[in-house]
Amino acid sequence: MSGPFVPFPSENELYSKAWAKDIFKGKVVFCTGGAGTICSGQVRALVSLGADAAIVGRREGNTRNVAAEIAKVRPGAKVIGFGCDVRDADALVAVVAETVKQLGRIDFLICGAAGNFLSTVEGLSTNAFKTVMDIDLLGSFNTVKACLPELQKTKGRVIFVSATFHYTGAALQSHVAAAKAGIDALSHSLAIELGPSGITSNIIAPGAIANTEGMDRLTARTGVPEDLQKNPARLNPLGRWGTVSEVADATIFLFSDAGRYINGVSLVVDGGNWRTSNSLANFLYPTIFLPGAGKNFDFGTLKGA
């Protein structure tokens, strides 16, 4: 292999071969944002390992179609799709009741519903900022509240799908970054408050994940800059973007028996990306030292910079 580029693992692989086939038999997962690329991948992996599932999305027809697709992953799997806006707390309570009626219980909750668009602060109206806060943060709160009675019965596990860009801040994402920071604080607090009931609360923070709506949107106007295509290690120590199946693996781990003592953490799934982003030396490192990058870097050029 020449240069730092590492090929993507095959997207046909749902998850690592590390997991036993029926570890989630008899378990039920409830997932908001479940029709989206990342969350449907998480649910598909859990269902393939024995779980049944209810997924929630705003577009009912689309969500039902995704549910039907997920169900194909395992013969006998029950996967229900609901049309529901997470900003509507009463509608969520009704959907949770229907889930329990049809599937009997809720063991795992994934709060994944997220609103997003790129905008400067200047271009954001008060209502636009509030809309994203309402979908991401208030929607997560509404979902936890609606599921809590069921999670208390099962000593359930909660995962919030967050992000990493609010660790450093991100241009054009001030609204989403603020919401994700709130979600992190919500999860940390629930970990302490609900821990005594046997409920764990954790965060999965994906970095840039290939072939998702978010990434497509981010690169729609510019494409992936040529130098990043040639040398992805400029941004990521592992030299590539993540995959949906790698987020699914982290989800399996946290919901599995192996994750039983993990509570109140943020599990970052980003190849080490965000750790590189706040230092000039880190940013320059791949340019200077990795194979295929510029040779014989003259440190003298930094003088006076």
Ligand code: HXC
């Ligand atoms: C500025 C915008 C805007 C934009 C909407 N608004 N889009 N402002 N730039 N591009 C403003 C509207 O003008 C309005 O404000 C307010 O937001 C609410 O708009 P509505 O259309 O009434 O709201 P609603 O239909 O409820 O929701 C709109 C939406 C939602 C938030 C854009 O449709 C959405 O999130 N769609 C994308 C879903 C998605 O892809 N989720 C995955 C996220 S991936 P005014 O003042 O006019 O009333 C992710 C990972 C990170 O989060 C990826 C990194 C990039």
